Amino acid sequence: MTACPRCSNSNATVFHEGREGEELIWTLFGCPDCYFHWRDSEPAESISPTKRKAVFQMDTSHPEKYQLVLPVREES
Amino acid sequence: MNKQSELSIEVAKKVGSLRDFLDLLDSKGQFITWPEEVLPEPDIRNILVAAGDDDKFGPAIMFDKIKGYPGKRMVAGVHGSFSNIAALLGYPLGTPIRDLFYDIVGRWTTEAPQLPFIEPDKAVINEVRIEENFNLFSLLPLYRINAMDGGFYIGKANVVSRDPNDPDNFGKQNVGIYRIQPHGPDTFTLMSVPVHDMGRHMLAAELDDVPLKIAVMLGNHPAMAMFAATPVGYDESEFAYAAGMMGAPIALTKSANGLDIQADGEMVIEAEYIHGERQYEGPFGEFPGSYSGVRRAPVFKITGISHRKDPIFENIYIGKGWTEHDTLIGLNTSAPIYAVLKKEFPEVEAVNALYQHGLTGIISLKSRFAGFAKSVALRALSTPHGLIYLKNLIMVDADVDPFDLNQVMWALSVRTRADDIMVLDNMAGIMIDPSAVIPGKGHHLIIDATTHMAPDPIGGDVEIVRRPAGQEIDDLAQLIKSMQEEARK
Numbered sequence: 259m260t261a262c263p264r265c266s267n268s269n270a271t272v273f274h275e276g277r278e279g280e281e282l283i284w285t286l287f288g289c290p291d292c293y294f295h296w297r298d299s300e301p302a303e304s305i306s307p308t309k310r311k312a313v314f315q316m317d318t319s320h321p322e323k324y325q326l327v328l329p330v331r332e333e334s
Numbered sequence: 335m336n337k338q339s340e341l342s343i344e345v346a347k348k349v350g351s352l353r354d355f356l357d358l359l360d361s362k363g364q365f366i367t368w369p370e371e372v373l374p375e376p377d378i379r380n381i382l383v384a385a386g387d388d389d390k391f392g393p394a395i396m397f398d399k400i401k402g403y404p405g406k407r408m409v410a411g412v413h414g415s416f417s418n419i420a421a422l423l424g425y426p427l428g429t430p431i432r433d434l435f436y437d438i439v440g441r442w443t444t445e446a447p448q449l450p451f452i453e454p455d456k457a458v459i460n461e462v463r464i465e466e467n468f469n470l471f472s473l474l475p476l477y478r479i480n481a482m483d484g485g486f487y488i489g490k491a492n493v494v495s496r497d498p499n500d501p502d503n504f505g506k507q508n509v510g511i512y513r514i515q516p517h518g519p520d521t522f523t524l525m526s527v528p529v530h531d532m533g534r535h536m537l538a539a540e541l542d543d544v545p546l547k548i549a550v551m552l553g554n555h556p557a558m559a560m561f562a563a564t565p566v567g568y569d570e571s572e573f574a575y576a577a578g579m580m581g582a583p584i585a586l587t588k589s590a591n592g593l594d595i596q597a598d599g600e601m602v603i604e605a606e607y608i609h610g611e612r613q614y615e616g617p618f619g620e621f622p623g624s625y626s627g628v629r630r631a632p633v634f635k636i637t638g639i640s641h642r643k644d645p646i647f648e649n650i651y652i653g654k655g656w657t658e659h660d661t662l663i664g665l666n667t668s669a670p671i672y673a674v675l676k677k678e679f680p681e682v683e684a685v686n687a688l689y690q691h692g693l694t695g696i697i698s699l700k701s702r703f704a705g706f707a708k709s710v711a712l713r714a715l716s717t718p719h720g721l722i723y724l725k726n727l728i729m730v731d732a733d734v735d736p737f738d739l740n741q742v743m744w745a746l747s748v749r750t751r752a753d754d755i756m757v758l759d760n761m762a763g764i765m766i767d768p769s770a771v772i773p774g775k776g777h778h779l780i781i782d783a784t785t786h787m788a789p790d791p792i793g794g795d796v797e798i799v800r801r802p803a804g805q806e807i808d809d810l811a812q813l814i815k816s817m818q819e820e821a822r823k
């Protein structure tokens with residue numbers, strides 16, 4: 259398990275490893291909490307929690323802060 | 335009927351797929367293969383931004399040495415310049431945008447579209463079939479389009495869905511471009527709001543508790559990519575429009591989950607809507623040039639994938655303009671606005687809605703009396719696209735080419751007064767206009783830059799300098815160019 263650069267939860271897992279022959283070039287991770295995906299070869303502005311602008315960070319404990327694109331029908 | 339030339343039909347007959355179009359672009363010097371190894375980030379976006387800046391002649395670019403994705407191919411910029419569009423329509427590179435606009439307007443028809451059906455077992459898209467162990471992240475050479483995007487987006491997919499309550503209706507089958515964010519190895523979100531046809535299909539499926547199956551087509555016929563982003567009627571087929579515009583066949587087949595898809599596409603991802611599920615989606619650098627924030631979007635689960643051997647993943651650069659998105663949809667945004675207006679106001683000459691999907695538009699017309707242009711402008715705001723997109727609208731006379739901004743600026747400079755400006759506040763707007771106080775609401779601004787006419791007492795009778803024009807001037811311009819080339823040697 260790996261820490262997510264966006265929501266700081268620690269549940270991210272490896273989705274794919276980019277290889278050239280035997281050589282590992284990068285590892286691609288995905289976060290099951292905020293659905294951020296990243297590659298460890300990316301520039302710091304995208305994947306470093308300290309370099310990322312605060313406005314792009316997420317708090318998954320408050321889903322109501324994020325608008326629904328399509329309403330979910332209430333069960334009657 | 336489609337009013338296209340013989341030459342353009344000859345060209346169209348040779349273009350049945352993305353690969354055919356890349357060959358055509360290659361023959362005209364509008365296609366390059368990037369010679370060096372690239373990292374998915376930031377190399378691909380850097381190269382595509384640089385190429386996209388040239389809206390007149392920018393080439394399509396193929397990447398086949400993406401580090402960590404050996405053997406995978408990705409192409410972007412296929413619709414990246416007006417010369418690429420000109421090539422598709424059978425015109426020389428560098429053809430003026432205004433000429434391309436009139437050409438597309440003349441081809442705006444769904445009459446007698448040629449849509450031959452190929453049996454699935456003979457369709458090249460089915461060369462390779464995957465039924466299990468899906469992983470989008472290893473299948474496609476995905477990359478982050480803009481630095482702060484929430485994921486690795488698929489930005490140019492054509493998504494086919496059918497009205498779940500009328501599944502046999504070909505017309506109500508919708509093909510649209512919706513941004514797709516791969517979420518799990520076999521799941522993705524799809525950004526569609528209730529006003530989209532696709533959004534309507536999702537809501538209907540949930541309401542009646544019926545399944546909604548979709549086909550995500552990648553690497554499509556270049557005309558399909560243009561029409562998937564075009565606002566056509568709910569019961570009109572984008573396939574029919576695309577084939578109608580080309581005046582040549584676009585072959586269809588059936589996906590394994592029962593939808594009509596292109597037989598010669600690069601890949602189709604079949605998926606089913608997960609009712610009631612919403613997952614975080616975004617941000618994504620969108621066409622206004624800003625990020626749309628994180629929202630909770632509907633989710634789909636992959637049920638099958640077919641692709642050609644050695645498939646080409648076609649994607650797009652989108653963000654702060656100019657980008658391929660602007661060229662891809664610009665003329666197809668302008669033409670339907672023109673078509674609606676022209677029926678009621680034959681005085682309308684041309685519509686330029688190239689800017690940010692029509693957030694700013696320019697309409698030229700033969701004005702009949704004082705205030706006429708303002709009324710035509712108001713009608714433009716009630717066209718399907720104008721309703722929420724035409725935020726700023728500039729009206730000019732027929733002596734101004736709306737596609738030539740030097741001429742539009744001239745009209746603004748010499749033909750406007752304070753009372754030529756109308757601001758309509760608290761109107762419908764697009765959700766992702768970064769200047770909106772309330773997303774989805776905003777203003778419409780009309781600037782009437784047409785000349786003043788009777789009964790206005792002054793302004794219309796000024797003597798405009800007659801600018802020499804015609805063949806003689808064109809020949810002189812050509813002569814001067816060649817003299818200049820000689821002088822540079």
Ligand SMILES: [Zn+2]
Binds near residue numbers: 263264267291293
């Ligand atoms: Zn996360």
